[in-house]
Every structure is written in C-alpha cells, then in structure tokens.
Amino acid sequence: MNAQPLEGSAFARFMASAAGRAVRLGFGLALLAVGLLVGGWPGIALGAAALVPLTAGALNLCPIAPTWGGHFLGSRYCAARRPRQ
Numbered sequence: 001m002n003a004q005p006l007e008g009s010a011f012a013r014f015m016a017s018a019a020g021r022a023v024r025l026g027f028g029l030a031l032l033a034v035g036l037l038v039g040g041w042p043g044i045a046l047g048a049a050a051l052v053p054l055t056a057g058a059l060n061l062c063p064i065a066p067t068w069g070g071h072f073l074g075s076r077y078c079a080a081r082r083p084r085q
Contacts, residue, residue: 015062016062020062021060022057023057024053024056024062027053028054028055028057031046031047031050031053032047034046035047035049035050
C-alpha cells in the first residue's frame with residue numbers, strides 16, 4: 001500500500017473534509033439568509049454571492065485552496081485518504 005501524503009496546508013485539508021464542506025454550506029446559507037433579510041439590490045447581490053460557497057460545499061470544491069497550496073478539487077484529498085483495494 002503506497003499512501004501518498006496529502007498536499008497543501010492544514011486549512012486546505014480541513015476545507016476538503018466533511019466539516020469543511022459543512023462550514024462552506026453553512027456560510028452560504030447564512031449569506032442567503034442575510035440577503036433575504038436585507039432585500040433590494042444588496043440582498044440580490046448577497047444571494048448571488050451565496051451561490052459560490054453553496055456550490056463549493058455541495059460539489060466539494062474549494063476555490064481558495066490553491067492560494068494555500070491545496071487542490072481546487074476536494075476529492076483529491078478524499079482519494080488520497082482511502083486505501084486502494
């Protein structure tokens with residue numbers, strides 16, 4: 001079994017974990033809720049901005065992870081953690 005070490009920072013590995021995905025989804029939902037409360041054009045802008053973390057969490061993507069040496073695709077970390085059969 002040749003387990004490859006995970007690349008990237010601790011932040012990038014956390015964001016690829018289930019807890020990181022939950023944080024992104026929670027942040028997206030919070031932005032959406034604030035957008036609904038604010039209303040008008042600012043609310044629409046916040047609602048549109050909420051799509052980024054919601055989509056990233058749902059699809060296990062992290063757009064800012066490459067900034068810290070991580071992978072854009074969180075699935076690359078998940079595959080590295082699973083033993084191959």
